[in-house]
Amino acid sequence: MTDTPRVPRAYRGAADAAPGGVRGGQYVADVTSEDAVVFLIGMRINRWRRVRSWWPVFTGMPRMLAELRSRDAGLLDARSFWSGRTFLVVQHWRSAEELGTYARDPSFIHARAWGEFNRTSADTGDVGIFHETYVVPHDRIESVYANMTPFGLAAAHGGRLRGARRTATIAHQRLATTEPDYVED
Numbered sequence: 001m002t003d004t005p006r007v008p009r010a011y012r013g014a015a016d017a018a019p020g021g022v023r024g025g026q027y028v029a030d031v032t033s034e035d036a037v038v039f040l041i042g043m044r045i046n047r048w049r050r051v052r053s054w055w056p057v058f059t060g061m062p063r064m065l066a067e068l069r070s071r072d073a074g075l076l077d078a079r080s081f082w083s084g085r086t087f088l089v090v091q092h093w094r095s096a097e098e099l100g101t102y103a104r105d106p107s108f109i110h111a112r113a114w115g116e117f118n119r120t121s122a123d124t125g126d127v128g129i130f131h132e133t134y135v136v137p138h139d140r141i142e143s144v145y146a147n148m149t150p151f152g153l154a155a156a157h158g159g160r161l162r163g164a165r166r167t168a169t170i171a172h173q174r175l176a177t178t179e180p181d182y183v184e185d
Contacts, residue, residue, distance in 0.1 A: 028162045033138065035096075037094070044087075054121070056116065060113045073102045075092075078092075
């Protein structure tokens with residue numbers, strides 16, 4: 001194995017050819033903190049006609065994200081997605097402790113919205129809510145982005161050229177992805 005990073009033939013000219021805002025070529029997330037905290041939060045509309053139940057949940061998240069972007073509470077990045085009845089926000093946090101503090105701090109919108117949901121909508125079944133929290137040690141992360149705008153862990157933690165400063169992690173070893181790969185035609 002060589003210490004010289006390989007660049008897959010398919011991406012050699014991408015850095016110069018990529019449109020504005022797109023990072024051409026292959027990159028990986030550069031998570032240098034001890035852990036990466038990935039938080040998935042969302043809702044599912046179970047009864048479309050019960051707008052009074054789901055509307056506060058639906059409109060609450062954009063307000064919470066605006067609040068988080070205006071204060072340094074630990075949120076690094078957030079992206080929203082929609083699929084049918086389900087709305088999802090993928091968030092990256094600096095630490096699980098900061099995420100927990102935000103969720104329970106009454107000076108933030110979330111704690112009040114959570115209490116209101118519990119009082120008015122939780123027992124109706126009209127709207128479902130969910131969250132999942134993943135605290136991932138940096139040496140268990142494997143990522144790749146090709147011709148992308150900053151996204152995911154790379155948007156939250158920054159990115160670096162794939163193959164540069166190679167650090168084989170447990171995830172890289174399991175997936176056999178310590179080197180940039182290329183599938184021949």
